[in-house]
Amino acid sequence: xxxxxxxxxxxxxxxxxxxxxxxxxxxxxxxxxxxxxxxxxxxxxxxxxxxxxxxxxxxxxxxxxxxxxxxxxxxxxxxxxxxxxxxxxxxxxxxxxxxxxxxxxxxxxxxxxxxxxxxxxxxxxxxxxxxxxxxxxxxxxxxxxxxxxxxxxxxxxxxxxxxxxxxxxxxxxxxxxxxxxxxxxxxxxxxxxxxxxxxxxxxxxxxxxxxxxxxxxxxxxxxxxxxxxxxxxxxxxxxxxxxxxxxxxxxxxxxxxxxxxxxxxxxxxxxxxxxxxxxxxxxxxxxxxxxxxxxxxxxxxxxxxxxxxxxxxxxxxxxxxxxxxxxxxxxxxxxxxxxxxxxxxxxxxxxxxxxxxxxxxx
Amino acid sequence: xxxxxxxxxxxxxxxxxxxxxxxxxxxxxxxxxxxxxxxxxxxxxxxxxxxxxxxxxxxxxxxxxxxxxxxxxxxxxxxxxxxxxxxxxxxxxxxxxxxxxxxxxxxxxxxxxxxxxxxxxxxxxxxxxxxxxxxxxxxxxxxxxxxxxxxxxxxxxxxxxxxxxx
Numbered sequence: 001x002x003x004x005x006x007x008x009x010x011x012x013x014x015x016x017x018x019x020x021x022x023x024x025x026x027x028x029x030x031x032x033x034x035x036x037x038x039x040x041x042x043x044x045x046x047x048x049x050x051x052x053x054x055x056x057x058x059x060x061x062x063x064x065x066x067x068x069x070x071x072x073x074x075x076x077x078x079x080x081x082x083x084x085x086x087x088x089x090x091x092x093x094x095x096x097x098x099x100x101x102x103x104x105x106x107x108x109x110x111x112x113x114x115x116x117x118x119x120x121x122x123x124x125x126x127x128x129x130x131x132x133x134x135x136x137x138x139x140x141x142x143x144x145x146x147x148x149x150x151x152x153x154x155x156x157x158x159x160x161x162x163x164x165x166x167x168x169x170x171x172x173x174x175x176x177x178x179x180x181x182x183x184x185x186x187x188x189x190x191x192x193x194x195x196x197x198x199x200x201x202x203x204x205x206x207x208x209x210x211x212x213x214x215x216x217x218x219x220x221x222x223x224x225x226x227x228x229x230x231x232x233x234x235x236x237x238x239x240x241x242x243x244x245x246x247x248x249x250x251x252x253x254x255x256x257x258x259x260x261x262x263x264x265x266x267x268x269x270x271x272x273x274x275x276x277x278x279x280x281x282x283x284x285x286x287x288x289x290x291x292x293x294x295x296x297x298x299x300x301x302x303x304x305x306x307x308x309x310x311x312x313x314x315x316x317x318x319x320x321x322x323x324x325x326x327x328x329x330x331x332x333x334x335x336x337x338x339x340x341x342x343x344x345x346x347x348x349x350x351x352x353x354x355x356x357x358x359x360x361x362x
Numbered sequence: 363x364x365x366x367x368x369x370x371x372x373x374x375x376x377x378x379x380x381x382x383x384x385x386x387x388x389x390x391x392x393x394x395x396x397x398x399x400x401x402x403x404x405x406x407x408x409x410x411x412x413x414x415x416x417x418x419x420x421x422x423x424x425x426x427x428x429x430x431x432x433x434x435x436x437x438x439x440x441x442x443x444x445x446x447x448x449x450x451x452x453x454x455x456x457x458x459x460x461x462x463x464x465x466x467x468x469x470x471x472x473x474x475x476x477x478x479x480x481x482x483x484x485x486x487x488x489x490x491x492x493x494x495x496x497x498x499x500x501x502x503x504x505x506x507x508x509x510x511x512x513x514x515x516x517x518x519x520x521x522x523x524x525x526x527x528x
Contacts, residue, residue: 140422147392
């Protein structure tokens with residue numbers, strides 16, 4: 001396969017061997033962890049900055065406006081200016097609020113999204129952890145964010161934030177089911193939960209094409225449910241500005257608010273990249289069976305570009321959702337999950353298992 | 363790895379103690395979550411990745427969130443904790459002490475379990491667990507799933523409004 005020209009396995013192995021030859025194994029492991037942590041942190045900050053800018057521009061485009069255009073060319077530096085503003089703002093302390101929980105809540109939310117990034121394969125061999133149960137790991141880790149949101153809403157000692165947190169919690173817990181089940185549907189086709197294996201198995205066609213109708217249904221359910229899981233519009237009733245002011249983070253200011261804000265965008269990025277990895281082949285180039293020269297050309301595009309491109313398309317779709325659909329009511333939201341998505345999903349898993357048993361996929 | 367084991371064990375025991383000793387119920391739940399996470403860490407040390415992840419999904423992601431929900435909705439905190447009389451406190455201490463005595467007596471003669479197949483590191487991975495569950499323990503597995511479904515149906519029936527009355 002020609003995509004091996006962008007194989008990072010030897011690169012990461014040479015770093016590992018180099019470190020091990022200089023220092024004892026324990027310290028080499030610690031150094032590697034620090035390197036990976038710093039790299040992911042830098043990536044996290046960059047993606048966060050870019051996504052906030054992208055959201056504003058997309059929103060402006062949908063609403064026939066120009067969007068940010070004063071700070072820097074095309075307003076590119078606007079997000080950095082906002083970041084500086086948020087850093088300089090006063091951190092408001094609330095009387096009668098639980099100080100400790102109030103302070104750690106944003107960190108719980110951000111750690112949960114940070115841990116999920118570690119499992120995402122960016123290219124062949126460029127992968128922080130390659131768990132045997134990668135898909136389940138992502139589901140588990142992203143479910144930890146709810147705890148942070150609930151604590152934030154409760155410890156603010158404010159009825160609006162409590163109601164907002166309750167709505168968020170109910171929404172995230174119920175839509176997690178659909179996210180998990182639609183990912184499992186795709187995993188049945190591959191027969192593995194390891195993210196690197198899932199990507200490699202899509203060398204001859206992405207899962208969404210391989211699995212026929214059940215894969216398409218699973219992808220659509222994943223798209224809807226993951227939009228809801230990240231608390232984005234049209235499912236953003238948890239922070240309904242007109243009724244609840246802003247939901248669970250009403251009382252947060254300055255950098256603590258920025259953490260929630262950043263975590264929301266990063267969660268969107270994570271669900272988009274998991275969707276791209278599992279349904280659209282991740283870093284795997286687009287290959288069409290029998291078109292040898294076409295596949296060769298596709299192989300020369302670096303995997304990182306493929307990965308970012310697919311993720312960006314899914315993020316674009318999610319932003320499109322947000323700015324075109326009206327917000328759902330809480331009962332409509334729960335009805336959609338428990339009466340439509342979940343039964344369809346369960347039936348879809350059966351259908352997929354049947355197709356795999358009969359060998360109708362390719 | 364021994365170092366990691368002792369670290370996780372210390373965190374697990376300390377947070378379990380804090381669950382009991384902290385005054386606010388919300389803090390207890392937070393410490394319980396930390397305790398569960400450190401136990402999941404133990405599972406990962408044993409290479410039982412599937413068990414670790416399911417432990418996090420089910421206990422931390424679902425059950426603890428449910429606990430948080432209930433405590434927040436009831437608004438339990440130290441200020442409106444019901445007053446406990448001296449008698450109930452003494453009885454609680456005595457019964458707790460008796461339970462501790464029984465537990466110590468039960469574990470006193472415990473012997474270290476010899477691993478059946480210590481060379482098999484893959485026993486905790488999802489494939490092996492699936493094979494065991496769906497081959498060796500198929501009947502108990504299916505019966506327990508029927509039990510869960512009946513519990514769910516029962517909960518829905520209890521929660522459903524009586525359409526005739528309204």
